[in-house]
Amino acid sequence: MSVPISYYLVLSAILFGLGVIAFVFKRNIITIFMAIELMLNAVNLAFVAFAHAWNQLDGLVFVFFVIVVAAAEAAVGLAIVITIAQNRRSLNVEDVNLLKF
Amino acid sequence: MFILNHLWIILALPLLGAAINGLLGRHWPKWAVNTVGIGSVSLSFLGVAELVREFMRLNAAQVPWFVRYFNWISVGSFSVDFALQVDQLTLVMLFIVTFVSLLVHIYSTGYMAHEGGYARFFSYLNLFVFFMLTLVMAANLVLMFVGWEGVGLCSYLLIGFWFLKKTATTAGNKAFITTRLGDFGFTIGILLAFWAFKSVDFGAIFNRVSPMPVESTSGIGILTAICLLLFAGAVGKSAQLPLYVWLPDAMEGPTPVSALIHAATMVTAGVYMVARMHPLYSRAPLAMFVVALVGALTAFYSATIGILQTDIKKVLAYSTVSQLGYMFLGCGMGAYAAGIFHLMTHAFFKGLLFLAAGSVIHAVGGEQDMRNMGGLRKKIPVTYWTMLLATLAIAGIPGFSGFFSKDEILEAAGAGPHKNLALWLLGLIGAGITSFYMFRLVFLTFFGKPRYNEKKVRVHESPQNMLVPLIILAICSVIGGWVAAPHLVGGSDYFESFVHPVFASYEAQPVVAQQESLAGGASTEGGIQPNPEMEVLQAVTGPPVIAAVLGLLLAWWFCIRKPSAATKAIRNLHGLYTLVYNKYYVDELYAALFIRPLLWISTNVLWHTIDEKIIDGAVNGTAHISREMGGRLREIQSGNARTYATWVVIGAVGFTVLLLGLWMVR
């Protein structure tokens, strides 16, 4: 018996939800970033599952692009994090509050 | 026919003078201001003279002469035109206004010579003349009211002429506000008249009133209501009980103002109005009685106050109030011609009295308290003689103008168709008191030893431009009565027959019958025509003459012969003396009854509560709420990324729920 696609989808949903919780819950900027990556991965899983389900390649192409963009985003984001960390001497996201009223 | 066709010129000239002096005169030399000011009024006076000449050539059907210039207000069925009319009554008033105004203007060039605001003064005076002329020439109630209000405005401006003086501005306020109370009744009267007669034009109203019968005195019919309301305005404007309180305070204004406005013209507007509305008053006996009653009471009451006043102008002010009461007494008795005649003679002698008083004040360097005068007889002879002549007139000494006019009024009160013995008695005693306090004024001011500091005050006679008007008015005060002298002295009773057509028109039927039976001859509403023998008797031994002479003797006794008697009388009647000396504490009474509660309401209720708490609270509260909300809302912008992240999650959750819901539904 093969794995029904819905199993993959549920797993994807669980991972996504956990990513959201981590995103909201954690205080370290880098950890928050990692939560974002987790969310992206969950979405990738869903895409691949659907690509398999409809027997199409578009899902895989999309996953490809997601990975590429995630890489670019991680690079730039971490560079920003480094800059902020050096300026503020803290990695607590709550210290990055210059947008406060 | 020139002036008759161009009536507006008479009005426009003073208005033009006011505008020129008001706008441009500030930097002009005095002679330029004088030229404009006196010139405009003298041209108006010449216009009036020419008007009289042309008017005499009209036949009866053309009177009243009516000119309509343009339609001013037209709202639905309410239509008011700018329309002027001229009849004999108008001519009398026009003559008085322009003549006395002219003399006052000439006098002012001397009196105000050293004052600031010279051009402003003449501008206001001219403006006043304009409004007064509008009032007397108006052909409908609303235009008359425009003049009415306008003279009130000018009175306010002129009383408070020295506006840096607190008492002057307060007096101006008092005058305006007090007359306002009366004007309120006046306005309602106009509206009621429009409601009843569908028009505010005199002609239309009188035509509609003509067939109406005399109203009964048991209850208030529409005519009585209108008359009483209009009279309320007269009570304010002509300073009768209970709204007379502004006139004594109005003496804060310059003396020419007191002479012109508060003696000769503005305060007589109420009398003119009653005379003009005589068709209504003749048909409302209750209203007429009220008019006569108020007049008589005021005449007596005010005279009593005048006995003890020490300021020379205040005595004259209370005298004015008193004499106005006589005019209303005359009108209330149906003797409209007599009332108007007294108005004319009063304009002469009271105007003269005020101008002469101004001359006295000028002579003693600004002192107005009679207790600090005395012995001025030889030092300022012209002033003395003119003032004496005026006093003889006002006291009702036979031969002078005041005698004829006051006598006619008292005759109407005592023997006329609406006669009332009580009112006649009040008037008679008032006449005696008038004589007393006027001669007291003369004696205190001009006789006896000087009570002022002879070293400090250099008494000097006034300049020519002040003395000439005095002399002219003195002549009028003497001979002015002769135009209405009854037949016994060879007079033609000219005045009465002159204005007779005015008051004979729109007669109410029953009264005519009554008149004929009483006098046995062609009689009029305007006065009675007694038979000659009665007149001789009355003229010589009549009670008014007795009262006048008695007053003179008493004044001479108390002021010259035996002043100690005066002090003794004061000591014995101390309570009464204090009461009268303090003017019956009426001002204090009004302050306690009306003014202080009103001020309290204004301050505490209107200002603190409504304005500050409610209105300001609402406005400020709105701002406050905006601020508070803004303050709360901006806390969303906490700068805390986690909170932002949470908001994102909330949004995502909401979105998916929405989608789920939609999807499920589908």
Added chain:
Amino acid sequence: MSLPLIVFFACGVTAVLGAVLLIVAREPIHSALSLILVMVSLAVLYLLLGAEFIAAVQIIVYAGAIMVLFVFVIMLLNAGVEERTNLSKMAKYAGVPLGFFLLLEIAHWFWRSAVGARIANGSGTVNASAVSTRDLSMQLFQQYLFPFEATSILILIAILGAVVLAKRGE
């Protein structure tokens, strides 16, 4: 209990475990390593779904490059134990429960969806045919050429950005 199912559950559990560890861990380096664990198990799942190329890319790029970058940065910044600050009450009391709710909701949606049912009914079970890389690259360079080039420019920009930021940091 077929092999695919067992593998699926094993990898699934591992992935979830890794995610939970990511949340729970006190040190960022532990979170990074748990994330690598998640990615590897996901790669296995991709293989199970027949997407070999993607699985390889996931391991090489994602777990091998991006996560290494993360680890580098963590070590560079000497990120220590997370302090317990308490500024965002909203995040603590609203965010976490809502996150859970989101999780359950989407999972429920997927489970109960007609999509899932249809798939489960057999029209899309895992078949042995794997997608060939060749087909994928054909799609990539023909139909999706423009996005491909665009993403390569994007990466170029990212490189530039990273260099500029890093330089300014000095």
